[in-house]
Amino acid sequence: MSTSATAADSDASDLQKSLLSWYRHSRRNLPWRRTRDPYAIWISEIMLQQTRVAAVLDKYAQFLAQFPNVKALADASLDEVLTVWSGLGYYRRARALHQAAQMVVHHLHGKFPDTAAGWRQLPGIGRYTSAAIASIAFNEPAAVVDGNVERVLERLDGERHEGERLWERAEQLLAKRAPGDWNQAMMELGATICLPQNPQCLVCPVNGPCKTRGPLQSRPQPKRKRAELWYALYARKNSVLLVQRPADHSLMAGMWELPAIRANGVEPLHKLRHSITDTDYAVFVVRGRTAKKHGKWVTHEEAHRMAITGLTRKILRKHFAREA
DNA sequence: AACCCGTGGAA
DNA sequence: TTTCCAAGGGT
Numbered sequence: 001m002s003t004s005a006t007a008a009d010s011d012a013s014d015l016q017k018s019l020l021s022w023y024r025h026s027r028r029n030l031p032w033r034r035t036r037d038p039y040a041i042w043i044s045e046i047m048l049q050q051t052r053v054a055a056v057l058d059k060y061a062q063f064l065a066q067f068p069n070v071k072a073l074a075d076a077s078l079d080e081v082l083t084v085w086s087g088l089g090y091y092r093r094a095r096a097l098h099q100a101a102q103m104v105v106h107h108l109h110g111k112f113p114d115t116a117a118g119w120r121q122l123p124g125i126g127r128y129t130s131a132a133i134a135s136i137a138f139n140e141p142a143a144v145v146d147g148n149v150e151r152v153l154e155r156l157d158g159e160r161h162e163g164e165r166l167w168e169r170a171e172q173l174l175a176k177r178a179p180g181d182w183n184q185a186m187m188e189l190g191a192t193i194c195l196p197q198n199p200q201c202l203v204c205p206v207n208g209p210c211k212t213r214g215p216l217q218s219r220p221q222p223k224r225k226r227a228e229l230w231y232a233l234y235a236r237k238n239s240v241l242l243v244q245r246p247a248d249h250s251l252m253a254g255m256w257e258l259p260a261i262r263a264n265g266v267e268p269l270h271k272l273r274h275s276i277t278d279t280d281y282a283v284f285v286v287r288g289r290t291a292k293k294h295g296k297w298v299t300h301e302e303a304h305r306m307a308i309t310g311l312t313r314k315i316l317r318k319h320f321a322r323e324a
Numbered sequence: 325a326a327c328c329c330g331t332g333g334a335a
Numbered sequence: 336t337t338t339c340c341a342a343g344g345g346t
Binding site for chain 1: 337338
Binding site: 050051052054055087088089090091092093163197250251252274275276277278309310311314 | 325327328329330331332333335
């Protein structure tokens with residue numbers, strides 16, 4: 001068979017060299033880049049889903065310290081896992097992580113899959129995450145597409161790719177001899193240079209072949225919603241009453257919070273703002289008065305060692321700061 | 325395809 | 336103050 005390289009092959013090769021070289025010199029020093037342990041890589045990929053690096057750093061260290069391997073995670077209770085996850089958001093990730101750990105231990109003899117297809121059978125792991133883990137931890141030539149990669153390809157090619165075309169384009173460019181570094185290089189470029197706003201094109205390692213070198217056509221943004229949330233704060237001495245959300249609730253299942261109440265005209269103890277996905281909430285906390293039988297009385301310190309929601313954390317911090 | 329799921333920091 | 340977003344998955 002012919003071995004002559006096409007122009008497209010040559011272009012891809014130059015692009016690969018430029019980007020890989022840049023990545024190996026300029027990448028951020030992140031903890032999950034110092035390991036090839038599939039378990040540690042897996043945890044990092046789940047935590048990083050739709051979540052900023054800065055928010056993940058602390059949780060990542062804490063999670064690995066408490067659950068150092070898949071057996072420890074599988075043996076832990078869901079509540080323990082949710083407690084560490086508390087504040088990170090998207091709590092279904094923690095549930096799926098726990099469930100996947102038990103599947104690996106009980107059905108796969110504690111041995112992780114070594115292919116993207118195998119990883120994808122596990123809950124909470126889709127096309128992106130399976131390819132990320134397989135390429136980084138097992139050197140499988142599987143391209144990833146995340147928000148960064150989609151944006152980088154849009155600028156590079158001067159057109160948006162959608163659906164399956166997007167994945168095909170990512171596969172075309174993949175450096176098959178270094179898939180883990182390549183995938184991370186594409187994402188690192190998107191996260192640090194090829195930004196949504198104000199891209200740093202002057203210092204971009206691939207500005208030569210880039211067809212855009214500037215702002216992208218903006219997309220219409222879905223309008224944000226507004227709503228109110230009302231909670232009752234029952235306080236005695238140093239304790240407050242928390243209740244647990246139903247385990248089968250679609251929103252923050254199993255997490256602890258203040259008892260929710262209907263809106264009323266009582267002057268709130270606390271007023272604050274909180275956003276959950278596409279809704280901006282005005283939050284009102286009134287003093288609890290009626291008898292309350294269900295729930296758990298906890299101190300501020302105890303609450304922070306429970307699986308409380310981010311909003312609950314925010315309310316309690318404000319409340320006990322005022323008490324002090 | 326469209327929608328839902330959290331959070332807090334930056335602009 | 337408000338807007339925008341960040342290494343997606345599940346349905």
